[in-house]
Amino acid sequence: MNSLISAIFFTFTVLIFFTSCSSPNKRADLAEKTYKKQSKESVELQKFYERTSKRLKSRGLLRTDNGAKDSPYNAKSLSENFLKIALYDEYKIENGSYVAKETKSKLKRWKNPIIINIVHGETNTRKQIEADTKIIERFARRLSNLTNLPIEIGTKPGNFILLFLDVSEQKRYGKKLETLMPLLTPSMAKAITSSPRTTFCSAFTLTKSPKDYEYVSAIILIKSEHKNLMRKSCIHEEMAQAMGLSNDSKFAKPSIFNDDEEFALLTNHDENLLKILYDKRLQPGMGINETQQIVTKIAKELLSYKNFTLFNTIRRD
Numbered sequence: 539m540n541s542l543i544s545a546i547f548f549t550f551t552v553l554i555f556f557t558s559c560s561s562p563n564k565r566a567d568l569a570e571k572t573y574k575k576q577s578k579e580s581v582e583l584q585k586f587y588e589r590t591s592k593r594l595k596s597r598g599l600l601r602t603d604n605g606a607k608d609s610p611y612n613a614k615s616l617s618e619n620f621l622k623i624a625l626y627d628e629y630k631i632e633n634g635s636y637v638a639k640e641t642k643s644k645l646k647r648w649k650n651p652i653i654i655n656i657v658h659g660e661t662n663t664r665k666q667i668e669a670d671t672k673i674i675e676r677f678a679r680r681l682s683n684l685t686n687l688p689i690e691i692g693t694k695p696g697n698f699i700l701l702f703l704d705v706s707e708q709k710r711y712g713k714k715l716e717t718l719m720p721l722l723t724p725s726m727a728k729a730i731t732s733s734p735r736t737t738f739c740s741a742f743t744l745t746k747s748p749k750d751y752e753y754v755s756a757i758i759l760i761k762s763e764h765k766n767l768m769r770k771s772c773i774h775e776e777m778a779q780a781m782g783l784s785n786d787s788k789f790a791k792p793s794i795f796n797d798d799e800e801f802a803l804l805t806n807h808d809e810n811l812l813k814i815l816y817d818k819r820l821q822p823g824m825g826i827n828e829t830q831q832i833v834t835k836i837a838k839e840l841l842s843y844k845n846f847t848l849f850n851t852i853r854r855d
Contacts, residue, residue, distance in 0.1 A: 574660040576763075580704040583735055584763035591768050600767060600802040605792025611807055615789070617830075617837040619807070620814050622787040623795050625826050640785065645824045646743070646751045647782035647815055651688035653696030654678060657718075659707040662762055670702060673773055677804075681781060684809055685816040697755040698780065700773075701730075704762040708733060719757065730759050738764065739772035741780040751822035756780040771802040778804055782815050810840050 576584070594600050611619075627643045656674060658667050675691055682689040689698075699718060703711060712731050715722050726742050733740065743756045758776045760769065775794045783795060790796045792805045814820070814836050820829055 576661050576704060577706040580661065580706055580763055583705050583761070584765070586735060587738070587761075587763050587768060588765070591766075594799055599799045600771065601792075601800055602767070602803055604805050605801060606806070609792035609807075611791065613834065613837040613841045616807065616810055616814075616841065617834045619787055619790040619793065619795075620811050620833050620837070621826055621830065623783050623785045623790060623811060624815055625829065626785040628785045642826070643784070644751050645782070645815070645820060645822055645829060646745065646753060646784070647822055648685075648687055649752045649822070650697075650754070651690075652678075652698045653690060653692035653694070654698045654700065655692060655696040657699060657701050659701075659703040659762055661704050661707070662702055670769070670773070673770055674700065674777075677773060677777060680804075681777065681812070684812040685781060687816065699755075699757045700777075701757065701759050702762050703759065705735075707762070708759070719755070726757075730757075733759065733761070738768065739776050741776040743780050743782075743784075753780075753782070767802055774802075774804045778808060778812065781812060783808075783811055810837070813840060 591600065624645060625643055627641050654674065656671060658670070662670075671691070678689045678691065681687075701711075708731050710731075712727055715727050715730060719726075729740060729742070739758070739760045741756060741758045743753045745752060746754055758780060760772045760776065764772060771794070778794070786795050786797050787793075788796060788798065790807070792801050793807050793811075794801050794804055795808065795811070814833055817832075817836050819832050819836065
């Protein structure tokens with residue numbers, strides 16, 4: 539991962555049962571929220587992230603366009619990028635902690651409908667909560683359209699949780715994590731409560747067992763110190779990765795699944811990755827050898843439409 543900015547994705551193979559630690563209704567209980575001031579540590583972290591965001595933008599990074607004009611791709615590169623991003627894991631556990639070590643994996647995705655719960659820490663303002671909710675609602679609809687999977691923000695305990703916490707809240711969130719996920723692994727809890735400043739956001743997905751490749755739950759951490767584009771970028775990348783695109787590739791372009799941080803938001807290239815992942819010709823548990831020819835065929839089909847060039851120039855939030 540880039541030393542300045544990193545979005546981490548982990549997969550866990552344990553069964554999680556959800557219980558409600560709050561009342562996660564569709565509008566995140568805005569009327570009940572009490573805004574609290576940030577700690578000194580949180581204020582300093584926010585300034586660090588603001589400086590980092592400005593520095594990346596000054597280098598022409600964090601682009602919000604689709605990259606159609608200067609980053610063309612074809613069926614061959616799309617299929618190769620898919621195999622690298624969907625069939626490899628970026629991190630593994632060593633001595634109870636996560637280390638960056640790419641390992642070959644199997645195809646993993648969701649089968650059952652996704653119900654999203656949004657949990658905001660107390661330093662998030664009402665205005666920020668409303669903005670986050672609108673972005674998540676819109677992006678959830680986009681992901682649902684791409685995957686043909688029902689995805690909605692729920693009025694009951696869900697299986698896809700987004701946490702917006704500042705650094706002080708993260709450190710104290712261990713017990714609440716146990717309530718959200720009773721079978722939470724120590725490694726996952728540590729990754730959330732002790733997340734370093736160089737990790738901007740992270741996603742964790744879970745399956746029922748090591749031999750099961752269908753996701754049953756996910757939890758995403760987005761640090762409340764992020765504002766504006768960086769915050770939206772984290773929402774896009776982590777929600778998309780939690781759908782089953784668990785790795786990054788330096789060759790993927792135009793894409794948010796690339797450590798170079800050139801693109802901030804989901805691109806048309808990334809939309810096609812999701813379409814391939816949820817194509818019915820592929821099945822959870824397939825490996826690279828099983829999927830390669832199928833993926834190549836799907837990629838050619840996706841890029842053969844006459845309206846592809848026009849479609850690729852349109853950015854959708």
